[in-house]
Amino acid sequence: MTDRLVAGDTAPDFTLPDQDGNEHSLAALRGKKVIVYFYPAASTPGCTTEACDFRDNMSSLQAAGYEVLGVSKDDLPALKRFQHEQALTFPLLSDPDLAVHKAYGAWGEKNNYGKIVTGTIRSTIVVDEDGTVQLPLYNVKATGHVASLRKRLDLV
Template sequence: MSDRLAAGDTAPDFTLPDQDGTEHALADLRGRKVIVYFYPAASTPGCTTEACDFRDNMSSLQAAGYEVLGVSKDELPALQRFHHEQALSFPLLSDPDLAVHQAYGAWGEKNNYGKIVTGTIRSTIVLDEDGRVSLPLYNVKATGHVASLRKKLGLV
């Protein structure tokens, strides 16, 4: 189990490829607010719900100055298929070795239908323009998450 980030922490830098193989470096987004969300697996029901929720709210998030990055352990072909099938408008990043998941506290034990398993902890980490954590959210629900997040960010 990795340590969770707290408000005020400096977000760990990373560079990961997106669904098309394009590298995205968190450091390149300094000066912008960033939402990094971790989801268990592309094309599964809950993850599809969450990704489409971000997609459908992208204009209001971008209008408020936020960039969105989705991160999973999926390999590029699965991410590319998911991105295309759901017409997503933000990058899906591949972290198959789980280094970024662990650095952000998004990998560890969780309760999955009454069983304790090790896996991706559905998490959303909001970063300010200086790369500091402004809002760490762990064990979020896929359904209704973006509406809840928008409320917490004062965007409603």
């Protein structure tokens, strides 16, 4: 299992393509607060619930100064389809070689319906304007996650 980030760590920089092939880097977002969330697979029930929850809360998150980036191992066509089907309004980034997943501690062993498997650990990392990890959350639940996150960030 990859080491998990803790508050105060420097968030690992990355550059990944989004569903349209446009590159996004964490360094380019310095000066903004960023929510980087990792999800197992586009268009699956839990991931759809979580993505739609972010979509439905996007205006309040943006009003508080947050950018949202979703990261999965999916290829660009799968991300484009997911973005289109769910009318998602934030970038979905493709990390097929899992380098960013591993750098953020979002890849490793997890319990999946009572069975230990290796895969994406549903995680959300909040990065402050200076590129420092503000709030690392691992093994989050898809349902109700954004409401819980908003409460932890004092946005309620």
